[in-house]
Amino acid sequence: MSFLSRIMVLKSKAHFSAGGHNRPGGTQSSAFQGTVKKKSDQARSRVAIIIAGFSVVYCIIGGRLVQYGMASPEVVSSIMPADRLMASRPDILDRNGEVLATDIRTVSLYAEPHKIVDADEAVEMLATVLPDLDLKGTYKKLSSKSHFQWLRRQLTPKQQSQILALGIPGIGFRPEKRRFYPGGATAAHIVGYVNIDNRGVAGMEKFIDNQGLADLAAVGMTSDTPLEPVKLSIDVRVQAIVRDVVVNAVTNYKAKGAGAVVLDANTGEVLAMASAPDFDPNNPLEGAAEGWLNRMSNGTFEMGSTFKSFTTAMALDSGKVKLTDNFDARFPIRIGGFTIKDFHGKHRVLSVPEIFQYSSNIGTAKMADVVGIEAHKEFLTRLGLLTRMQTELPEVKTPTQPREWKKINSITISFGHGVSTTPLQTAVAGAALVNGGKLIEPTFLPRTQDQADEVAKVVIQEKTSADMRYLFEYNGVNGSGRNARVAGFDVGGKTGTADKVVNGRYDSKLNFNAFLAAFPMGNPRYIVLSFCDEPHSGEGGGTIASYTAAPMVRDIIRRAAPLLGVQPQFGDGGAALLQSY
Template sequence: MIRTPLRPLARILDARRKGENPDAIERENLRLRHEAMRDRARVRAESRLVMLSVMFFCAFAVVGVRMGVLAATEPAEPRAQAPGAAIVSGRADIVDRKGRILATNMETHSLYAHPQQMIEPARAVDELMKIFPDLDRERLTRDFTGKRKFVWVRKTLSPEQKQAVHDIGEPGLLFGPRDMRLYPNGRLASHILGGTRFGQEGVHSAEVLGSAGLERFLDTELRDPARQGRPVELSLDLTVQAAVERVLAGGMMLMNAKGAAAVLMDVDTGEVVSIASLPDFDPNSRPLPPTQGSAADSPLFNRAVQGVYELGSTFKIFAAAQAIDLGLVHPQTVIDTSPPMKVGGFRIGEFRNKNYGLQTVEEIIVNSSNRGTARLALSIGAKRQQEFLKSLGFFEPTPLEIVEAKGGAPLLPKDWTELSSVTISYGHGLSSSPLHLAAGYAAIANGGYAVKPTLLKQTGPRLGPRVMSSGAAEAAQVMLRKVVTEGTASFGEVPGYHVAGKTGTADKPKERGGGYYTDKVIATFASFFPATDPKYVLILSLDEPVETTGPVPRRTAGWTAVPVAAEMIARVAPLLGLRPDHRAKTGLVLASD
């Protein structure tokens, strides 16, 4: 028996009063409820279908667009980089003080391969080995015949190499445009420019980053889009740089030296007009750092900036200038340089055991007397000597705009004793770079002001604080002029130009075991010209020179560094716009320190 659901009493009574059939009314209500439920279910189903249709359409659209992109473009090599990072390939040119290009960008091509698109991979390997003999055949074969989808073959190509690869006719070998850094002057100023490398790179562009020298020091500035193509102007003069390097290379060969360095600097602005270090390298194909031997023997080593040496008697003029500045002596003050002389238990000797006896301060510098300079140092005192040398820049790395400059920090004594003060006065016990020495001599040449060397073109003088009186500087200038006309640097006189300077010959310290070599020296000539109105300072240093034209080998700076410096001044002075003075005296006397 099926029970009929009970109807509400009120509804039954109301239907009977109106004469209606309660069952018919109930059936109609049930039908309407069912239709409403079906309508709601249909709406829900239609909404779901619309949503699914939209999702399928979007998915197919994304897949279709991606397939179109892949079909129209070449895939880039996978690389780790932040999402959204862009490859910035532009880099500003570097020019000399006259606007001549030292470093620029050149459009080239890279070579890469899609092994899965290659028809004859074995033949491609054979042909590529003919064009690029330095490639690894086994690795190339493995890459071309394996499962790799992308292979870098060469990051840069010459036009001839690109044409040769094109002639292979292999569809799986492809080219990508990119910029590369070009140094049109080859080895010229290589230690200053440094070099570049590729950073982020793809098949259509590559980021060029500085790897050494000025390229690395000014990397952010060179890559700054805000420069809008403006080049970085250096203080270097391309023509002068070429002359300096040519003479330096010839002098290094003539004097049988293992290395050489030269610094030519404006005494008022600190602008480095030329700086050279030999041996050098070509920044277009920068060699790798050495894995064995001494780093100082590498062509990458900048002897003018990184090389710190005991620079010998070139330091003596600082003791004389300071003593005069302090009022302790004047150029004609007589000092007894006779032996014996002991300081801290050590005997102070002279070159070749000479005995100069009574000498004026001027004669002490002209004859390069160790004992005379030592007595000046003792009168000055260690503390005042430290303060003076610090004011000249001998306590810190030179603030030059190359990354290697910070590695050229002077080597100072741990304890600045009375003996240290004496030995430093004649160039032993303190090691510094030729660039430090250039700044020190510039202070004498410009009348007593400190200067900071710079590689960037300046618009006017950049004199720092006064470090000595003008009278002391002028007295030092006169003494250095007499070193050339009467003393140890007589080979330094240049017809038509007045030269002033001081020689320095320092025994090289042994790398192991302590002590000094008896047959290996650093020979240096520190000079400025014209002596009557100093404009430029020139420091020239030779590593282990030997002059062999005489009956016995000669290693002193007077015989080695000085003649090379004189030839250099004769070459560059006209290029610097200096007019010759034919009243200049020619030195006739040669002496050695």
């Protein structure tokens, strides 16, 4: 049979078979349809099972994603969430917009110990880049069973690239922000510093955190979005001058410490303030021994004869004493087993200006006695010298005073012994003596004259303030303030030399020297207070305030007054001009 014949036979058989299936009620047709339906039902069941399986898997995955999204971030081995590591702090600026503190981006080194192949080798390799690495401590971290360990915070870009080149498995970097202080130690005690986690520890950095930034960080509401800068009242140019003078005083006078402040007499703004020893806020640990103490606001001292300014103002303001009155200073005062005498006694009757000029302990004590003990205590409280000063800086110490004021206490306090206050609040009270009688709490933030008037408290009469301006200038020209005079700027003030207490007794060889000054005395705009703690030398060989603290004020005013916009005046009423040919 040919190939074509076979094809024809097969086609005829197929036609016959198909025709048979189409017959109604055929047995073979029913069997075929049952088989097709069964296979169709099986296919549908399999597709449904597959769809149900995928649905269950996707539901599980979705549920876990929701669970992870709502769960708190896991914190292991002190690692902070990434958003907190990169959270911004506001820049800190001086009154002219110069940057005092800002954030810079950096990275920190971490390890995942469970991925470390050889802890010994990893430590040795890291030590080639980080020579000061704690080898024993790092090995302990790398060989632990934890999943995360910090190894070094805030690396330099060079260190990061060198460690990357080592190719150590299990070692990585996390981005962070680091606080940078362009001026270094220039305004350390004012600006303060932050810890390794960029949280304020001292100064205005801590003040900023206390205004709500720390609370926001605690609940995770901070971000890396730049914040509005915080502008301070200080002038970094004047600040640099004040710190330079203070640091030089410690060195030149062989002193334990020194400090100074420049204060706007009419607004209470602090233009500059420095305390030495100090520290570099970029590396605060180096100054931990002595530098952290802000002696201007967080140290209390017996301010010596600068307190005679307040005693004199009290006597004049009471109306019981006038500038023309005289007091007998011929003989020492003996009370309670103590003898009160003058350092440079004139042994004669002295007028009020002479008592101020010669810094007579006897005359000052007698003026205080005229006013009385309770009135004396009330007056110093009114001037804020016996209570904790209110200002933005967190580092403020509370003054000390006798538990019970007796006559001997009032006498010694009248000339600056028996009460310890901070130098800054002494300057603030001094401003009230010359600005018309208004006590204005100090601020490290910009303040307008209107804002100052709102917070000012009148503590003495305007006439008393005018009398005190006269006495300050009189002492500046004729008395112990002569070493602080600067030609053209009419500087006046009052020195104070206080013996320090050693083992419960006053030691005449160890002094705390201070000078409270104002300028220009015709219309005082600025208060300058300086101090020198335990100097062992001074100008002209002396160690009292007129040879140490007064020259510090002179050097500050001579360099800073032009920057503060004070025009020098020469001759009576400024009629003359200083010319050089």
